[in-house]
Structure formats: structure tokens, C-alpha cells
Amino acid sequence: MSNTAMPLRSGPEPRVLLADRYGDQGPSAAIVNDVTALILSHRSVRAFRPDAVPAGTIETLVAAAQSASSSSNLQAWSVVAVEEPAHKARLAGYAGGQDFIRQAPLFLVWLADFARLRLLAAGQGATVEGANYTEALILGIVDTALAAQNAVVALESLGLGAVYVGAVRNHPEEIAAALTLPGHIFPVFGLAVGWPDPDRPAAVKPRLPQAAVLHRETYDAAPQAGAAAAYDQTLDRFWRGQGRDTPPWTRQVVNRLRDRAALHGRDRIREALNRLGFPLR
Numbered sequence: 001m002s003n004t005a006m007p008l009r010s011g012p013e014p015r016v017l018l019a020d021r022y023g024d025q026g027p028s029a030a031i032v033n034d035v036t037a038l039i040l041s042h043r044s045v046r047a048f049r050p051d052a053v054p055a056g057t058i059e060t061l062v063a064a065a066q067s068a069s070s071s072s073n074l075q076a077w078s079v080v081a082v083e084e085p086a087h088k089a090r091l092a093g094y095a096g097g098q099d100f101i102r103q104a105p106l107f108l109v110w111l112a113d114f115a116r117l118r119l120l121a122a123g124q125g126a127t128v129e130g131a132n133y134t135e136a137l138i139l140g141i142v143d144t145a146l147a148a149q150n151a152v153v154a155l156e157s158l159g160l161g162a163v164y165v166g167a168v169r170n171h172p173e174e175i176a177a178a179l180t181l182p183g184h185i186f187p188v189f190g191l192a193v194g195w196p197d198p199d200r201p202a203a204v205k206p207r208l209p210q211a212a213v214l215h216r217e218t219y220d221a222a223p224q225a226g227a228a229a230a231y232d233q234t235l236d237r238f239w240r241g242q243g244r245d246t247p248p249w250t251r252q253v254v255n256r257l258r259d260r261a262a263l264h265g266r267d268r269i270r271e272a273l274n275r276l277g278f279p280l281r
Contacts, residue, residue, distance in 0.1 A: 015039055022233035025209040025227075027211070038157055043202040044099045045161030048194035052083075053106050053160065061108075061193075064154035065147035076136075077144040078113040080179050081106060087178075094174045095190060096167035104192035109168060109175065110148045114184040115279070132279045137186070144188045146236030155193055160203065165190035170265040172272045183277035203242060206234045 018026040030036070058081050065079065082088050083106055091109070092101035101107055114131050121128045130136060135259040152162055168190040169174055175187045196202060212227035232248040239246045246252070260267045273280060 001230055010232045013248060017041065021207055022203040022209060023237065025230050025234055027210055039153060041204060042152070042156065043161075043204045044163040045194075045196045045202045046163050046192075047197040047200035047202070048100065048104045048192070049103065049163070049197050050103070051195050052194075053193065056156070057160070058106070059156070060158070061151040061154055064219070065151040067149040068143075068146040070143050070146070071139045074117065074139065075143065076113055076117065076140040076145050078111045078116070078185070079147075080111065081204070082108045082109065083107075085260075086204075091168075091175065091190070094171040094178065095165050095166070096170060098165065100163065101190065101192050102166060104194040106193040108148075108191040110144045110150070110188050110191065111181070112137065112144050112186045112188050114140060115182045118184055131184070133281045134273060137273070137280065139187055140186070147193060148189070159195070160193055160197040161277055162191050162193045165192060169269060172269065173275060176276060181276075186273060186278060188277055205237070206231070206238050230249065 014030050014032040017032060017037060018030055021040055028161070030040075032040070062079065065077075066075070070076075082091060085102070088104075088107050089102050091107060092098060097100060114128075114136065117128055117131060149254075155162055166189050168187050172187050175184065179187070208231050209227045211223040212231070228250050232250055235249045236246075245253075255263060268281065
């Protein structure tokens with residue numbers, strides 16, 4: 001087997017991709033091939049054509065998801081694929097009423113799943129007390145997120161678009177009931193999937209400068225204030241280019257967690273987790 005890396009793309013793509021992702025606050029260079037270019041080009045799609053996804057798409061996305069790393073190979077996740085319009089509409093009602101969930105031909109609900117492990121234990125006459133601890137929930141959520149992101153990269157390589165839906169956690173017990181989930185399963189997030197509507201294209205949203213997130217050898221908080229101020233300016237230019245006037249990011253991110261009401265019902269997640277079979281010791 002050859003150890004040769006995937007060949008680099010020619011042309012101005014690295015400069016353009018980095019400018020889209022960081023504005024003028026990006027690194028001076030990046031190694032760009034077909035895979036990294038696809039990842040750097042990611043954008044959240046919230047407007048879809050009504051066309052169904054091709055046959056085999058769901059199976060392909062799940063295969064990609066199952067190719068992600070898994071802690072101790074526990075594979076502590078599952079996904080429910082929802083295509084029936086009335087079912088999608090019901091789930092959308094529990095997830096902030098967001099219309100793109102109804103509009104997308106496919107809605108995937110990603111689950112941290114310990115029901116399978118407990119079923120296997122019961123079949124062996126064994127107990128899994130460790131599944132009652134917070135570490136197990138973290139493990140399941142991490143596994144779920146890794147799997148879903150693999151699926152997103154795969155679907156974007158097929159020309160599809162998607163957007164994550166954290167609002168599934170606004171009413172996790174109702175979502176669980178609508179999906180007939182047994183105990184010991186928690187809906188972590190949704191993913192609306194479909195063909196992007198060319199009449200309402202999504203743009204690549206800039207991210208924080210790498211100075212805010214990249215630390216070498218030890219953590220250094222010194223660049224945080226300057227990086228955030230620069231990002232405020234970059235994101236303001238982005239939103240104005242989209243025809244929107246929004247508050248600075250530094251204010252929005254604080255407001256997002258300013259108090260209990262800002263969580264939009266997610267302040268009750270611990271109680272919901274307990275009722276869904278996660279004691280969180």
C-alpha cells in the first residue's frame with residue numbers, strides 16, 4: 001500500500017477557503033486537498049429543495065457514521081431516520097418549530113444509546129453499573145457526535161447539505177415518546193438533510209481566529225480578548241454581507257447562556273435524563 005498523501009489541489013483554493021472561513025484573521029497557509037477543501041467549505045443549510053434523497057443515501061451515511069472512532073468500541077449510539085412528512089412535522093414542533101425540519105426530505109435524530117448495552121448485559125445475566133455514571137453519558141454523547149460529523153462530511157461529498165438541530169433537547173422526553181425510544185436512550189441532536197435550495201444559498205460562516213482556540217504546549221488565555229474583538233469585526237462584515245444587522249458575537253455568546261430562560265427548556269435536561277434512564281451518579 002502506498003503511503004503517498006492525497007495530492008494537493010492546484011490554484012487559489014487555499015487562500016479563498018481560508019478567507020471564507022476566517023476573513024482576514026486566518027492562518028497564512030493550509031494543506032488543502034479534496035477532503036480538507038470539502039471540510040473547510042462546510043456551511044449550515046437551512047433551505048432545501050423538496051426532492052427526496054437518492055436510494056442508498058441513508059445507508060451510506062450510516063456506514064460513514066459507523067466508520068468514526070468509538071470509545072472502547074462500545075458504539076453507544078443509534079440514529080432514527082425520519083422521512084414521513086407528518087412525523088417530521090411533529091418532531092419539528094418539539095424542536096423549536098423550525099420550518100427547515102419539515103422542509104428537508106430527511107431528518108436524522110442521533111441518540112446516545114445504552115439500551116443495547118443493557119439488553120446484552122441482561123442476556124448474560126450481568127449488570128452494567130458503570131452505565132449509571134456521568135462518564136458513560138459523556139462517552140455516549142461523544143460517540144454520537146463523532147458518528148454524526150462523519151455522516152455530514154459524507155453527505156456533503158454527495159452534494160447534499162445539512163444543519164444540526166440542538167433544539168431536539170428542548171423537549172427530549174416528547175421526542176423520545178414520538179420515536180418510541182425505550183429507556184436508557186437520549187436524543188442528543190437532530191440533523192436536517194437534503195438538497196440545498198439554489199435560490200437561498202447558504203454561506204460559509206467565519207469562525208474565531210485560531211489564536212483563540214489553538215494553544216501550543218500549554219493553555220494561554222492572553223490572546224482571547226483580542227481574538228474575540230477581531231472576530232466581532234469579521235462576523236459583523238459577514239452578516240452585513242448577508243443583509244443582516246446583528247449584535248456583536250461577544251454579546252450574543254454571553255446572552256446565549258445569560259440565565260435559565262436562555263436555555264429554552266434545556267435547563268430541565270438533568271431531570272429528563274433521570275426519567276429517561278440516566279441516573280448520572
